[in-house]
Amino acid sequence: MVDKPFPRGRVIFFVTRNLHKFNEARRLLINYGIATVMLRIKTREIQDDDIENIAETRALDAAGKTNLPVIVEDAGLFVEALEGFPGPYSSYIYRTIGNEGILKLLDKTENRNSQFRSIVAFCDPQNLEKRVRCFIGIVNGRIAEMVRGKSGFGFDPIFEPLKTPNKTFGDMTEDEKNKLSHRSQALRKFAEWYRSI
Amino acid sequence: MVDKPFPRGRVIFFVTRNLHKFNEARRLLINYGIATVMLRIKTREIQDDDIENIAETRALDAAGKTNLPVIVEDAGLFVEALEGFPGPYSSYIYRTIGNEGILKLLDKTENRNSQFRSIVAFCDPQNLEKRVRCFIGIVNGRIAEMVRGKSGFGFDPIFEPLKTPNKTFGDMTEDEKNKLSHRSQALRKFAEWYRSI
Secondary structure (H helix, E strand, O other): OOOOOOOOOOEEEEEOOOHHHHHHHHHHHHHHOOEEEEEOOOOOOEOOOOHHHHHHHHHHHHHHHHOOOEEEEEEEEEEHHHOOOEEOOHHHHHHHOHHHHHHHHOOOOOOOEEEEEEEEEEEOOOOOOOOEEEEEEEEEEEEOOOOOOOOOOOOHHHEEEOOOOOOOHHHOOHHHHHHHOHHHHHHHHHHHHHOOO | OOOOOOOOOOEEEEEOOOHHHHHHHHHHHHHHOOEEEEEOOOOOOEOOOOHHHHHHHHHHHHHHHHOOOEEEEEEEEEEHHHOOOEEOOHHHHHHHOHHHHHHHHOOOOOOOEEEEEEEEEEEOOOOOOOOOEEEEEEEEEEEOOOOOOOOOOOOHHHEEEOOOOOOOHHHOOHHHHHHHOHHHHHHHHHHHHHOOO
């Protein structure tokens, strides 16, 4: 008897320990007929200025450890006037200096251009090539002058997308944010591909 | 014929692409009869809040790739009022927001306590257990009110050791800095152990 490959296009294991991220993904993917299961395992995270390399390594590591078809998601806030900081280390930097730190660094700085980037990396251990497939989502915006709104998490309350001037991600309901966020874009690209294979 | 282990206590391969770090190490280790060779290879660097784990992983990776007895060195500046930031990501954060960024974040902050930590991790692939041995060096100090001095590199010009008030690492000659720096402490501990085995 040959092992059947995991029924694709129906279930995906999302490797994360962030319940906010998981819920955002679960509610979005169900619209594509994909059920999402949270997989709370620790993965090997490398230091790299490119979040795509970080996500790829994590996806390979998680698929190898679990033998399940997985996605991981890595995101970063890239501030133009700060040479891309906090970038790939957004999570650590949020935990230490937080939103107030970014505002302080941009004090009296006119250029507040910034970008939220998300990478969803997929790996299926049943696939003999064991290649990782990455999907990217990008939102251009600017750093607000102050913390605004209580929704979302991380740097959401200081990020104003260009499409919604004067409204940060923190000012939005989850539905509003999911319509345009970097993460939802990357997840939608993944979902369209995953249900097609 | 059995392979003889590498002649220890005489040569060590220092995995780094930072010429400043290499020269600091080379001049110090020669006093212990240890010749240092620069090994410019890329190692796998993980994300971890503990620099000891980062250094350990890099040492194992480098020894495995080269089959040579290696040391790696990882250092970080830990600022008390910033929850340890920039910590394990000091190198990236220096490249992006630099000394001016740290000064901005501490603007109007009274608590300027900080610590420079260095880990020297050693791995010898001839050792069957392939265990990594770590040596730590710590200097307590404070963040100066402005950038001072042109020696050293990285955050040196904003770090005043408690032992030399009003004098940053950037104000010191290499010899002065080597007498008390975190890196030199860790390297000396390594050297004393290495020449004893």
